[in-house]
Amino acid sequence: xxxxxxxxxxxxxxxxxxxxxxxxxxxxxxxxxxxxxxxxxxxxxxxxxxxxxxxxxxxxxxxxxxxxxxxxxxxxxxxxxxxxxxxxxxxxxxxxxxxxxxxxxxxxxxxxxxxxxxxxxxxxxxxxxxxxxxxxxxxxxxxxxxxxxxxxxxxxxxxx
Numbered sequence: 001x002x003x004x005x006x007x008x009x010x011x012x013x014x015x016x017x018x019x020x021x022x023x024x025x026x027x028x029x030x031x032x033x034x035x036x037x038x039x040x041x042x043x044x045x046x047x048x049x050x051x052x053x054x055x056x057x058x059x060x061x062x063x064x065x066x067x068x069x070x071x072x073x074x075x076x077x078x079x080x081x082x083x084x085x086x087x088x089x090x091x092x093x094x095x096x097x098x099x100x101x102x103x104x105x106x107x108x109x110x111x112x113x114x115x116x117x118x119x120x121x122x123x124x125x126x127x128x129x130x131x132x133x134x135x136x137x138x139x140x141x142x143x144x145x146x147x148x149x150x151x152x153x154x155x156x157x158x159x160x
Contacts, residue, residue: 008035008043020058024083059084059092068104072096074133105134105142
C-alpha cells in the first residue's frame, strides 16, 4: 500500500473505533478529507474483507438499539440517510417482531403519562408518537388501548 492508502486506512479505522459506520458514511467522510475514489475503494474493500465494515450488521444493531425510542418509519429513514441499501433496510425491518414497535410505543406513552401533571389529550399523544416515527397502525392501537383502559378520558378523545 502506498502512503495515501495507509493514511486513508488509518483514518477509516479511527472512525470505526468511535462507532460502527456504513460503507457510504466512510466513503463520504474519506472523500471530504480529500482522498480519491481510487484510494477509497480498496480501503473499503479491505475493511469489508476483514469484517470491520458490514452494512447488514450495522443496520441490525441500529434498529435493535434505537427501537425503544423510535418507530420503524423513522428508523427506515435514518438508515436510508446513512446510505444503507433499500433492500437491506426492508430485510432488517422485516426481522423485527410485530409486537416490538407496539411495545416500544406503549412504553414511551406510559413514561410520558407518568411525567404529565394532568390529563393528556389523545391527539397530542398521537402527535408525539407520530413525531417519533411510529406507524399509523401502531399509534391507533396504542391510543385505543389507552382509551379502553381508561387511562385517557373520553373528554380528550378527539380523533380516535
